Amino acid sequence: TTKLPVPEEVPKETNHSERQEEIPIPSEGVAIYLVLDQSGSMNEGMFFANSKGERFQSRRIDILKQVTSQFIKGNVGLGLHGRPNDIIGLIFFARKAKVIAPLTLDHTRLLEELGQMDTVKYDDENGTAIGYALFKTVHLIKTTKHFSEEMITEGMRPPYDIKSTVIVLVTDGIQEPNPRDSHHNLRTMDLMAATRYAEEAGVKVYVININPDIRYARFARAKSDLEHIAKATGGRFFIADNPKALTDIYREIDILEKDILPVDKTIQANVEEDILATFKEPENARFLLYPYFIGFGLCFLALSIIAENTILRRVV
Secondary structure (H helix, E strand, O other): OOOOOOOOOOOOOOOOEEEEEEEEOOOOEEEEEEEEOOHHHOOOOEEEEEOOEEEEEEEEEEEHHHHHHHHHHHHHHOOOOOOOOOOEEEEOOOOOOOEEEEEEEOHHHHHHHHHHOOOOOHHHHHOEEEHHHHHHOOOOOHHHHHHHHHHHHHHOOOOOOOEEEEEEEEOOOOOOOOOOHHOOOOOOOOOHHHHHHHHHHHHEEEEEOHHHHOOHHHHHHHHHHHHHHHHHHHHEEEEOOOOHHHHHHHHHHHHHHOOOOOOEEEEEEEEEEEEOOOOOOOOOOOOHHHHHHHHHHHHHHHHHHHHHHHHHHHHH
């Protein structure tokens, strides 16, 4: 039997290409820690209405995740421009304060971690240790600044110059540590001590309470303590009754902390893009010969220089 020749594969037109692009790397700006409550009460519903007056309900934690994501990446339709130039850290707290992501420019990772956020599942994980969460976050900020100062002392320039530091703390409760931590000095740290620590470190704190019950008279003292955190550090205290109110608050913080940042570094990155139509040379396109003549001329010039310094030089 005779094998038939395998036909050559006809190259397929593609609508996909890859190119390199210089992506600017911010060199200075605002450092923001998002300190978010994941205690059990965040499972409770938040009611809101659409433009038609229809009422809906969603878990507080789901609304917090959604609006916070928009704050990070931006949503022009909501008036949020995003924080692409800022290093942002993520901390979840209930009984403990867990560092989910230290200050970073990798906002994609932040959004992934935020998307996986959920409330604590067990009683021994529950609590609302606001003082401890605030203290731990400020301590992280101070450590970051310390390493930057050490680099400057050693004659090096830090990769990112922090111009100001901000904490956005979102909770649906009041200071209420887990009873199991009654002998744990840090987890039961009161708000006044944590506030002084933030004030001394020059960290501005925005406090957002997403439980409208905080307005009731029985919570007056607790509300006053939360207001004091913001006022003493130069921040603001907010109450969000619904998703729109939370979005409005984030938009106000976005404006208050907006900074014009210089960029002095770039990285080369491969950027994939779709091509809407494959480019085809027009049938009547001219075939230009002058590049070939120039090429031949340069080749003869190079050969003549080589000959003058080798063969012809020996003959002479």
